Amino acid sequence: MKIAIINGPNLNLLGKRETDIYGNKPFETYMEELKALFPTVDFHYYQSNVEGELINEIQRLGYDYDGIVLNAAGYTHTSVAIGDAIAAIKTPVVEVHISNVHSREDFRKLSHVSGKSVGSIFGLGLRGYEFAVRWLMDRK
Ligand code: DQA
Numbered sequence: 549m550k551i552a553i554i555n556g557p558n559l560n561l562l563g564k565r566e567t568d569i570y571g572n573k574p575f576e577t578y579m580e581e582l583k584a585l586f587p588t589v590d591f592h593y594y595q596s597n598v599e600g601e602l603i604n605e606i607q608r609l610g611y612d613y614d615g616i617v618l619n620a621a622g623y624t625h626t627s628v629a630i631g632d633a634i635a636a637i638k639t640p641v642v643e644v645h646i647s648n649v650h651s652r653e654d655f656r657k658l659s660h661v662s663g664k665s666v667g668s669i670f671g672l673g674l675r676g677y678e679f680a681v682r683w684l685m686d687r688k
Contacts, residue, residue, distance in 0.1 A: 549685060550590045550612070550614050551614060552591075552605075552616045553582075553591065553593045554594050554605055554606065554616060554620075555619050555621065556595075556621035556622065557623060559619060559621050560575070560595050569646075569647050570647065571673060571674065575593075579591070589685070599623055599627055602623065603629055603630060603633045606633040606634065607633055609637075609639060610633070610636070610637025611638050611639065612639070615640055615641075615680075615681075615687075616639050617677055617681060618661060619643075619646070619677075624643070625660070627660055630661060631660035631661055635664045640665075640666045640684065640687070641661075641664070641666065642667055642669065642680040642683060642684060643659065643670075644676040645668075645669070645670035646676060648670055650670065
């Protein structure tokens with residue numbers, strides 16, 4: 549089973565970025581834990597700070613992969629084009645946010661990703677990715 553994790557802008561700084569909100573762990577470290585938790589899954593990890601590159605990757609994987617776990621980060625709240633890309637592909641997308649976007653600033657309550665995704669997880673820390681992967685696996 550092929551599952552892609554796609555992270556948007558500034559998530560390359562996890563572990564040193566606003567650690568009170570996002571924690572101390574770099575995503576690469578967490579990715580190793582995720583692989584150990586799901587040894588049968590063929591994972592692909594992609595991170596970009598560039599909107600168009602994220603869209604290219606969603607399009608590239610979206611007719612082949614069994615699931616995409618997407619944290620579009622700040623673009624969640626601004627990018628109609630990322631929402632359109634999710635709507636265009638066949639692969640189901642699960643939206644994940646590390647923090648509880650609904651308990652923060654009002655602008656984080658708008659998501660262009662949620663309505664195009666099969667479901668959303670927010671506020672459960674990095675474990676949100678694990679729950680998303682588990683759901684995609686159970687779905688098959
Ligand atoms: C985030 C929440 C977004 O509002 C923010 O812009 C991020 C990270 C999260 O995982 O909690 O960069 O997507």
